Amino acid sequence: xxxxxxxxxxxxxxxxxxxxxxxxxxxxxxxxxxxxxxxxxxxxxxxxxxxxxxxxxxxxxxxxxxxxxxxxxxxxxxxxxxxxxxxxxxxxxxxxxxxxxxxxxxxxxxxxxxxxxxxxxxxxxxxxxxxxxxxxxxxxxxxxxxxxxxxxxxxxxxxxxxxxxxxxxxxxxxxxxxxxxxxxxxxxxxxxxxxxxxxxxxxxxxxxxxxxxxxxxxxxxxxxxxxxxxxxxxxxxxxxxxxxxxxxxxxxxxxxxxxxxxxxxxxxxxxxxxxxxxxxxxxxxxxxxxxxxxxxxxxxxxxxxxxxxxxxxxxxxxxxxxxxxxxxxxxxxxxxxxxxxxxxxxxxxxxxxxxxxxxxxxxxxxxxxxxxxxxxxxxxxxxxxxxxxxxxxxxxxxxxxxxxxxxxxxxxxxxxxxxxxxxxxxxxxxxxxxxxxxxxxxxxxxxxxxxxxxxxxxxxxxxxxxxxxxxxxxxxxxxxxxxxxxxxxxxxxxxxxxxxxxxxxxxxxxxxxxxxxxxxxxxxxxxxxxxxxxxxxxxxxxxxxxxxxxxxxxxxxxxxxxxxxxxxxxxxx
Numbered sequence: 001x002x003x004x005x006x007x008x009x010x011x012x013x014x015x016x017x018x019x020x021x022x023x024x025x026x027x028x029x030x031x032x033x034x035x036x037x038x039x040x041x042x043x044x045x046x047x048x049x050x051x052x053x054x055x056x057x058x059x060x061x062x063x064x065x066x067x068x069x070x071x072x073x074x075x076x077x078x079x080x081x082x083x084x085x086x087x088x089x090x091x092x093x094x095x096x097x098x099x100x101x102x103x104x105x106x107x108x109x110x111x112x113x114x115x116x117x118x119x120x121x122x123x124x125x126x127x128x129x130x131x132x133x134x135x136x137x138x139x140x141x142x143x144x145x146x147x148x149x150x151x152x153x154x155x156x157x158x159x160x161x162x163x164x165x166x167x168x169x170x171x172x173x174x175x176x177x178x179x180x181x182x183x184x185x186x187x188x189x190x191x192x193x194x195x196x197x198x199x200x201x202x203x204x205x206x207x208x209x210x211x212x213x214x215x216x217x218x219x220x221x222x223x224x225x226x227x228x229x230x231x232x233x234x235x236x237x238x239x240x241x242x243x244x245x246x247x248x249x250x251x252x253x254x255x256x257x258x259x260x261x262x263x264x265x266x267x268x269x270x271x272x273x274x275x276x277x278x279x280x281x282x283x284x285x286x287x288x289x290x291x292x293x294x295x296x297x298x299x300x301x302x303x304x305x306x307x308x309x310x311x312x313x314x315x316x317x318x319x320x321x322x323x324x325x326x327x328x329x330x331x332x333x334x335x336x337x338x339x340x341x342x343x344x345x346x347x348x349x350x351x352x353x354x355x356x357x358x359x360x361x362x363x364x365x366x367x368x369x370x371x372x373x374x375x376x377x378x379x380x381x382x383x384x385x386x387x388x389x390x391x392x393x394x395x396x397x398x399x400x401x402x403x404x405x406x407x408x409x410x411x412x413x414x415x416x417x418x419x420x421x422x423x424x425x426x427x428x429x430x431x432x433x434x435x436x437x438x439x440x441x442x443x444x445x446x447x448x449x450x451x452x453x454x455x456x457x458x459x460x461x462x463x464x465x466x467x468x469x470x471x472x473x474x475x476x477x478x479x480x481x482x483x484x485x486x487x488x489x490x491x492x493x494x495x496x497x498x499x500x501x502x503x504x505x506x507x508x509x510x511x512x513x514x515x516x517x518x519x520x521x522x523x524x525x526x527x528x529x530x531x532x533x534x535x536x537x538x539x540x541x542x543x544x545x546x547x548x549x550x551x552x553x554x555x556x557x558x559x560x561x562x563x564x565x566x567x568x569x570x571x572x573x
Contacts, residue, residue: 205250205253205276205277205278205279205280206232206246206247206248206249206250206252206253206279206280206282207244207245207246207247207253207276207277207278207279207280208244208245208247208253208256208257208260208274208275208276208277209242209243209244209273209274209275209276209277210222210242210243210244210245210265210272210273210274211241211242211272211273211274211275212241212242212270212271212272212273213241213242213243213267213270213272214241214267214268214269214270215238215241217267217268219234219236219243219322219324219340220324220325221267221268222234222236222243222245222267223245223324223338223370223371225260225265225267226245226256226371227371227373227374228247228252228253228255228256228259228371228405228408228409229247229248229249229251229252229253229255229256229371229372229405230247230248230249230252230296230297230369230371230372231245231246231247231248231297231342231369231371231372232246232247232248232282232286232341232342233246233340233341233342233343234246234324234340234341235340236340244277246277246280248282248290248342251405251406251409252405254409255405255406255408255409255412257274257276258409258412258413258416259408259409259412260272260274261274261416261428262412262415262416262419262428262429262475262476263429263475263507263508264428264429264507266507283343285343285346286342286343286346289342289346290342293349293366294366295342295345295346295349295366296342296345296366296367296368296369296372297324297338297339297340297341297342297344297345297369298336298337298338298339298345298366298367298368298369298370299317299336299337299338299339299345299348299349299352299364299365299366299367300334300335300336300363300364300365300366300367301313301334301335301336301337301362301363301364302333302334302362302363302364302365303333303334303361303362303363304328304333304334304335304362305333306330306333308328308335309328310326310327310328310335313326313328313335313337314326314337316352316357316358317337317339317348317352320339320344320345320347320348320351320352321339321340321341321343321344321347321348322339322340322341322344323337323338323339323340324338324339324340325337325338325370326338336367338369338370345366348364349364349365349366352364374404411476411480412476414479415475415476415478415479415480416428416479418479418480418482418483419475419478419479419482419501422482422500422501423501426504427501427504428475429475429504429507430475430478430501430502430504430505431457431471431472431473431474431475431477431478431505431508432469432470432471432472432478432501432502432503432504432505433469433470433471433472433478433481433482433485433499433500433501433502434467434468434469434498434499434500434501434502435447435467435468435469435470435490435497435498435499436466436467436497436498436499436500437466437495437496437497437498438463438466438467438468438492438495438497439466439492439493439495440463440466441493442463442492442493444459444461444468444549444565445549445550446492446493447459447461447468447470447492448549448550448563450490450491450492451470451481452481453477453480453481453484454472454473454474454476454477454478454480454481455472455473455474455477455516455521455567456470456471456472456473456522456567457471457472457473457505457508457512457566457567458471458522458565458566458567458568459471459549459565459566460565461565469502469503470502471502471505473508473512473516473567482499482501485497485499486499509568512567512568512571515567515571516567520567520570520571521567521570522549522563522564522565522566522567522570523561523562523563523570524542524561524562524563524564524570524573525559525560525561526538526559526560526561526562527558527559528558528559529553529558529559529560530558531555533553533560534553535551535552535553535560538551538553538560538562539551539562542562542564542573545564545569545570545572545573546564546565546566546568546569546570546572546573547564547565547566547569548562548563548564548565549563549564549565550562550563551563
């Protein structure tokens with residue numbers, strides 16, 4: 001069924017994990033390099049469990065069986081302080097525990113010692129908006145922790161060539177050194193040094209190597225998988241089936257490298273080899289253009305004539321260098337041309353206005369790099385890692401790119417540690433978590449109510465065997481849920497569940513990834529309902545698309561929500 005313009009505000013309802021699926025969305029300018037604010041989304045915001053069940057909004061949270069604090073000493077949760085301590089703690093799996101989705105509301109303070117300088121998140125002010133200076137305080141405090149983030153900090157522990165997996169988490173920063181009691185907890189095998197894929201973390205390079213690229217793969221296809229930061233240049237070697245992507249900064253390279261390994265980057269059904277290129281500095285001319293004029297690979301063209309075509313734009317600008325993508329937004333009379341390097345874009349912006357065809361009223365300047373686009377999923381992951389409570393992720397809208405990139409890079413490395421420790425290197429990128437020892441009277445709705453921390457792909461509940469397999473959209477969310485559930489415990493009907501890894505889920509299908517980027521979830525909104533529409537009637541009508549977890553109606557707003565167990569079925573509906 002179609003949504004209508006009378007959709008109620010998102011504060012009244014929504015999906016428990018992330019945005020509700022809205023079949024009708026508007027074009028987001030960031031996906032094509034538009035300046036921020038040029039477009040907006042019509043999708044509802046994040047809601048929660050109480051919103052989906054207004055009549056049960058005051059019910060206390062489900063007991064998750066947190067391990068009592070008395071089981072730990074005061075020194076158990078801090079790394080040893082030595083002359084060589086480099087504040088490495090955020091890269092341990094404990095980094096996934098920051099901003100636990102099991103802790104309701106805004107945290108009053110961060111529990112991990114290395115984040116004691118972070119401000120507590122205050123309640124909303126009279127206008128219902130977060131304090132404006134919060135994000136500045138977060139950014140300042142976060143930048144003080146950069147020794148744990150920047151690639152030089154990794155160099156003494158790992159390198160693309162010589163870093164052993166055991167040495168990465170071994171030594172004075174290992175869980176055995178600073179987490180003695182924690183290491184003895186039932187955490188799926190976190191006992192000794194954590195085994196990780198070698199070369200997961202950068203030395204000092206800002207260039208990522210991609211190998212085993214399928215023949216006839218274009219730069220556009222490759223760069224469509226990059227969402228970690230601004231790119232300085234791309235070099236595609238078709239005869240060697242490889243490419244080198246150089247970012248403006250090493251933190252963006254680290255984020256892309258770790259994320260590509262964690263999610264097992266795949267192009268045209270072929271697994272891509274991930275490595276590091278040689279360290280290099282950004283060319284002086286490029287650095288000056290970026291600093292003084294905000295240069296990027298993307299050239300913005302304004303006041304285009306109606307007859308202008310993308311082919312004509314490509315022909316006019318290809319003389320400045322290889323082109324990645326060309327797009328025209330007809331209703332705005334503007335266009336965007338992404339080059340494969342910032343240097344070529346600088347030449348275009350400098351020389352094109354001198355040509356008669358491109359003089360005023362034509363406009364030529366820089367746009368936003370499409371690879372520096374922060375998706376809603378990335379924003380929510382970064383917010384969770386930084387300890388920002390669910391529903392407050394929008395405060396990162398004003399954050400600098402480095403803050404978000406570094407948070408995501410840390411989280412990816414920590415997620416890889418969690419996945420490989422219990423399941424081995426082949427478990428990298430797994431999105432499926434196993435739940436066992438489920439009470440016979442448990443419903444699939446009760447399971448979904450305790451599974452938090454990320455958008456779900458699908459849930460497969462087998463009551464006869466008292467087990468369930470929960471597959472997340474993002475492998476980082478799966479690793480976070482796995483770690484939290486093992487540490488804190490997960491209980492339904494006063495029975496503690498067994499937590500493990502399910503069969504490897506494989507990569508997220510591209511069609512679903514595209515739908516999620518547009519706001520899709522398992523939750524379908526149905527509006528403009530009269531009193532004749534009961535929950536049973538809605539369930540009967542929507543069952544033809546797939547198994548349904550829950551139907552929730554809001555009579556006072558003449559709408560309802562249908563939660564499917566599989567996001568693919570919600571997309572079909």
